[in-house]
Amino acid sequence: MWGFWLLLFWGFSGMYRWGMTTLPTLGQTLGGVNECQDTTTCPAYATCTDTTDSYYCTCKRGFLSSNGQTNFQGPGVECQDVNECLQSDSPCGPNSVCTNILGRAKCSCLRGFSSSTGKDWILGSLDNFLCADVDECLTIGICPKYSNCSNSVGSYSCTCQPGFVLNGSICEDIDECDDTCPLNSSCTNTIGSYFCTCHPGFASSNGQLNFKDLEVTCEDIDECTQDPLQCGLNSVCTNVPGSYICGCLPDFQMDPEGSQGYGNFNCKRILFKCKEDLILQSEQIQQCQAVQGRDLG
The missing domain is CATH 2.10.25 (Laminin)
Structure with missing residues (x-):
């Protein structure tokens, strides 16, 4: 009886050892070899997929197999870049x-x-x-000083402001005073502009001291009409373009001392002696007689 149980235990132990060592090998044989373990099975830029009894290669995204197949096997097939x-x-x-x-x-x-x-x-x-x-005009300094920036689709442009001209990459001031202002006026150039001023003795036709209107003219001022006493008493005022001339009435002459003292033209009477042989005008004779009469009285 003890022999039977000993024989049964020995047989069971042998079967266990055989199964532990033989079944994995047998399973590997039945399942086939994993060809994808070999990195050279598929070409560059391809992935390898193992199947039950075989494998296949698939080109990665952006590549196409040289034989035109999505899944392929065998040497000679390449994965070529797709443009x-x-x-x-x-x-x-x-x-x-x-x-x-x-x-x-x-x-x-x-x-x-x-x-x-x-x-x-x-x-x-x-x-x-x-x-x-991109709105390039939002970039500070994209255009030079004294210019305006205009954005367009995919680009932009710079335009010099009025009164400036492009010289290379900068906007330079234009000197507008070259034959710009009317006759009898002077021109003053400013940054990006200018203005005209009539000469002394002239006034602008629009009444403004400084002007740019090309239609404005500088007209002569008649100083003799503005102030009847422009030249003082016993004098005659003669208007000339841009000025005036003062002269004395008959029987009067300019008084240098009086002109200097009062700051304007001054005339004084011409002194003469009451002798008829020296007096040529009847008015002077009457004046002498009147003076002599006062002296006798």
Whole structure:
């Protein structure tokens, strides 16, 4: 009896040891070899997929097999780069340029445009790519001093302000005083502009001291009409363009001392002796007789 149980235990132990060492090997043989463990099974830029009894290769995104098949086996097949930029549905939108890179494409905005991130976009990224116009006029100093900036789609332009002219890359002041103001006036150039002023003795036709209107003229001022005593008593005022001339009435002469003292022209009577042989005018004779009569009285 003890022999039977000993024989049964020995048989069971042998079967256990055989199963532990033989079944894994048998399973590996029945399941086949995993060809994908060999990194050279599939070409570069391809993935390897193991199947129950075989395998297959698939080119990665951005590549296409040289035999045109999606899944393939065997040597000689290559995964060739696809130029996405040449496809009808280019991955890049308007106002951008597409550059093909290995397995993908890169989108860059044209000059004058920018993406929301300000960077290039790689095909396969999660965010969308859109190139929007850049308003260059918001950039300080984009245009030179004394100029105006005008933004346009993808570009901008600088225009010198009135009174300035472009010289290279700067706006220079224009000297408008070259035959700009009317006759009998002077021109004063200013930064970006100018003004005219009538000469002394003239007044502008619009009544303004300084003016730029090309229709305005400088008209002579009649000083003798403005002030009847412009030359003082016993004098005659004669208007001339831009000025006036003072002269004394008959029987009067200019008094240098009086003119200097009062700051204007002054005339004094001409002194003469009451002798008839020296007096040529009857009016002077009457004056002498009147004086002599007063002396006798």
